[in-house]
Amino acid sequence: MKHILLIELNSATNKLFYQLTAQGYCVHHVNNAFDALIKMETLTLDAILLDFAVPKMDSFWLLVARKAPTPVIVIADANNELERINALELGADDYLSHPVNVRELQLRLNVLKRRSQPPLNDTFCEQISFDDTDYTVHLVDKSLVLTQTEYRLFKYLFEHKGKVVTKAELQQRVLHKELGRFDRNLDMHISNTRRKLAQGNLPRELINTVRGQGYSFSF
Template sequence: MKHILLIDLHSAAHELFHQLTAQGYYVHQVDNAFDALIKMETLTLEAILLDFAVPKMDSFWLLVARQAPTPIIVIADANNELERINALELGADDYLSQPVNVRELQLRLNVLKRRSQPAINDVKPAQISFEDDTYTVNLVDKPLVLTQTEYRLFKYLFERQGEVVTKAELQQRVLHKEHGRFDRNLDMHISNTRRKLVKGNLPREMINTVRGQGYSFSF
């Protein structure tokens, strides 16, 4: 369940509450800074929707709120340009105008989420770790659970990153069998591993096919 903190006083907030709930969000609605801070400290939130009209929503409070990793989206008056600028200057991640369009809110949340995730091109070897007992690879804090064979193939290619590893070598060192001309067992394991990478929002190109030679691992 995705939790959203809604800090709002307007009557329109009730409509927004029901719309978000219908979309599968669990909405925590408060009308003061004190209750908002309690929610921030006790919940893992998808986003904070903040209306400046709520009492004590001054610059000091917003600066405190900025210490949280949760995206803060200010609900601003569409006709008040200064309010929108002020919100961004104080550290808000984004703003929406009244009345809030839930579909637009979801799209903006997706954008903020992508911005907060490190790009795969910035991944360093130190950010990849292996759990041999559970056959799990942790890539930028994303766990990738593999079968024993898939795990051994991934780890072997990772340890030889930058090199082209032939199919014959992988068959012998990982699958412990000779590579037959019509044997597609190795290709099947590689294909399944790539499918799991994609499912985990990771690029399948981490395991590259080098035509006529074998496979290589790259970031």
Template structure:
């Protein structure tokens, strides 16, 4: 299900817009301040962010300027003011809609934004992924992710063997420098922690793919 973050002035379980989006198959997460918005942005894979411009301006501006996600933002405003629209776009909004909101139009705009940000994954990875061996940091597009030394080495080892299934035994020997015991779960724990950190930075956890009964592979 596609997740929509709705930053609105007054929270309401009976929000007409939220209800109509839910009927269209979206999962709507409503918040009314920048702090809760940033938490949702860090913990949820979002399709888009809808920002009600009636939210106190400091919160609205802060979210637009300081956002840490490439998720499209659509500003919802009470008027079609040209100045306000320009202001919103200058602050980083991707689109602007004045009330009354037509849900069908909003859905079409969401689809357009979704298509616009779609980039072939192979191109994205090859062009933007980078490694900093001194800080154990990977960079992906405009994001950076700091890992532990072991997590970093596991990720890089898999990346350098793209398209190849690497067995747990090989990873255990080459990266953890010990043999894989029958009940040893250290490797799985490091992989799980790395995936969790990827998700928190809105990066695809599926970059590290589990091949059942065989091991792991770097997956585009």
């Protein structure tokens, strides 16, 4: 269940409170700064909704926006442009106008969640490690045992991720010899490495062929 902290004066007659509850959210309602800070310290929240109608000090809202690891969305007056600008200046991630459309709120929360997540490529890269002693590559929760040459090829491509490495460069840097016109030794090692990736239920496309150019490490 998703937990939302709703900071506003009166939830008893608040349509938003009941709409969110009906959508399966667990809504924690507070109407003052002290209780809001306690909830922020003790709960794992998916979002904080701040109603600008609540009596406040700007310094408090700034503290909330900066302290909270979750998205902060201000509910502002649709006819008060200055209020909306002030909300963003104080550090809010987004704002909505009264009356709040729950569907729009959900969409905005999804956008903010995607922005806060690290890119998939970066996340995947952080979970790849190399063991030079036994030529093993650890990918997430799997291990890939390679020959010395396959290991060095894979590691070289990984270290140059984001660029295309030519066959000539790989042949010289990894195999330590010039690339001959009819030399297929490099292609054989690449093919064997891909086969081992597939056997280990890993994507063989991690080593991507760039036609007419060479190879690249691909996510």
